[in-house]
Amino acid sequence: MTVSNARARDTRAFDIHGFDIHSFDIGTLDIRALDRHATVVALDVLRLVRREHLELFTPCAGWTLRDLLGHLVAENRGFTAAAAGSTDPAAWHDDSLGAEPWTDFATSAIVLTAVFAAEDLLERKLRIRELGFLPGTLAMAIHFVDIVVHTWDIARTIGSHRAIEPELALAALEFARQWESVRPPGAFGVAVEVPADASPGDRLVAFLGRTPFGRTA
Known part of the structure; x- marks a missing residue:
């Protein structure tokens, strides 16, 4: 049996109409390797998820862990469809989950990783949600x-204090800062202040509206 989360979600990362997509720069970073590694970390954290965790609320306002997994699965399916050339908006709304949502995530992640490995993918234009090509x-x-930060959300929800690896955190922070000016309220959250000596992972989650481990809101 599959269950679809009926509650509407705002899945926008930013308002693309206010952002010069050609100004985005990954520098010398290997985005394909980074995404693949982030996916492996997510799969590792998901091994700790149990059924009793699914109805717990996450750091994502109003989302239970089941909702969050539905979002991640829908995103994986949407990116997979886009990489295959789909321009159908409906491809982004399949957040149906089976009895073991972590299995749905693993399946969708493995398929997406294979699709993302296409040699010409980074040179192509993809239709991403309502953001366009x-x-x-x-x-x-x-x-x-998305996957780096939400993996941290999952860990925090189930009581794991696994830190975001510095390499992943620094890259994600660099990318997120580039589209900060066009990120709409509610997309992640209002930035939280952290000390200057905070770890890269703490700086990332704070920038995206989370309260790091060991700190109070």
């Missing part, structure tokens, strides 16, 4: 930031 590098960066 984006360069492959930007599309993959959006997926990368």
